[in-house]
Amino acid sequence: MAGVNMKIIAAALILLLGSSALLQARSIENMRVSAQDMRVDTASLRKQAAADRAEIKPAPVLVQLIVNFFKLLFAPNGDIEISNPTASLPQYDGELEDDTEEETYVEGQAYEPVAPADLPEDPFPQQPPQVVYQPQHQETRADISGPGGGIPSDLKRKAMEYFNSNSGRIQNKRYIGVVDFSKHSSQDRFWILDLVSGAEHAMHVAHGTGSDPDGDGYATRFSNVPNSKASSLGFYLTGDLYTGKHGKSMRLHGLSSTNSNALSRAVVMHDSNYVSEGNVRAGRSFGCLALANSEIGKALASLRGGALIYAGLSNSDF
Numbered sequence: 001m002a003g004v005n006m007k008i009i010a011a012a013l014i015l016l017l018g019s020s021a022l023l024q025a026r027s028i029e030n031m032r033v034s035a036q037d038m039r040v041d042t043a044s045l046r047k048q049a050a051a052d053r054a055e056i057k058p059a060p061v062l063v064q065l066i067v068n069f070f071k072l073l074f075a076p077n078g079d080i081e082i083s084n085p086t087a088s089l090p091q092y093d094g095e096l097e098d099d100t101e102e103e104t105y106v107e108g109q110a111y112e113p114v115a116p117a118d119l120p121e122d123p124f125p126q127q128p129p130q131v132v133y134q135p136q137h138q139e140t141r142a143d144i145s146g147p148g149g150g151i152p153s154d155l156k157r158k159a160m161e162y163f164n165s166n167s168g169r170i171q172n173k174r175y176i177g178v179v180d181f182s183k184h185s186s187q188d189r190f191w192i193l194d195l196v197s198g199a200e201h202a203m204h205v206a207h208g209t210g211s212d213p214d215g216d217g218y219a220t221r222f223s224n225v226p227n228s229k230a231s232s233l234g235f236y237l238t239g240d241l242y243t244g245k246h247g248k249s250m251r252l253h254g255l256s257s258t259n260s261n262a263l264s265r266a267v268v269m270h271d272s273n274y275v276s277e278g279n280v281r282a283g284r285s286f287g288c289l290a291l292a293n294s295e296i297g298k299a300l301a302s303l304r305g306g307a308l309i310y311a312g313l314s315n316s317d318f
Contacts, residue, residue, distance in 0.1 A: 080222045092186035096274040096283040101245045105266040111242035123298040151178050151191045151200055152314035159310040162235055171306030179311040185217045185282035192302050203295040206275050207231040208287035217281040224261050229286045232259035233318050236309040247271040250300050271296040
């Protein structure tokens with residue numbers, strides 16, 4: 001009897017184990033099928049996502065903004081390089097020689113001042129003041145184009161926005177200067193904007209040798225690095241007047257990360273014989289804003305005493 005009971009118990013255990021194994025096998029099979037279904041669904045989703053991505057084409061403007069952002073982010077010391085703006089050069093009547101003598105700056109050293117008699121009392125007498133300057137109205141006044149106008153609207157807007165946001169540190173609130181380094185050096189590309197009359201006074205200005213390595217008259221490289229001999233983009237505040245190697249000159253203080261070394265690099269505004277108001281390609285400076293003999297007095301007289309100067313590239317992010 002005991003033997004029979006043991007057989008029954010053993011059979012029951014075998015049946016129980018078999019049932020458990022069968023249930024486990026079915027569970028594993030169900031999991032495998034589910035996993036296959038999941039893989040199929042995931043593959044379908046990947047295919048759909050790939051198709052969706054193929055239909056999405058980033059806007060060229062957005063791509064260019066991203067590229068320029070990373071250029072600024074990873075450009076050490078304000079190094080910026082742009083493509084040559086045009087395949088053909090403008091027609092001009094001649095070329096002037098490059099600068100051969102670099103300005104210097106030694107902190108604490110005294111320099112010969114500019115005699116007041118060497119500067120015009122009224123730099124632009126043909127444009128007498130019409131109204132008293134009021135900060136809250138300067139945007140309206142700056143939109144008025146006077147004789148010799150031509151400041152690119154995007155550069156004027158950036159200059160005025162900076163002026164508005166930083167007016168407390170800008171002492172000379174009558175004039176600001178704007179440079180468009182995208183233009184050829186044989187053309188007007190430096191303007192002095194009268195915030196009282198709204199008049200724009202245009203003139204030529206040189207760029208640095210390091211900004212124009214092939215000497216074609218277009219600036220395509222900009223740097224804040226000492227000894228680069230390049231022009232620098234950004235906002236400047238005018239400083240002391242002095243008589244230097246080129247005669248009448250004015251120190252410039254860089255306010256941007258792209259031109260913060262302007263003072264120590266001796267990047268200044270100065271008189272020159274290699275810039276003319278005629279239709280000729282200007283010579284190249286060592287990075288300074290060099291002006292023609294006929295214009296330097298007007299520029300120094302109007303922009304002295306802590307005025308804002310903005311050097312940029314029209315139709316760009318710089």
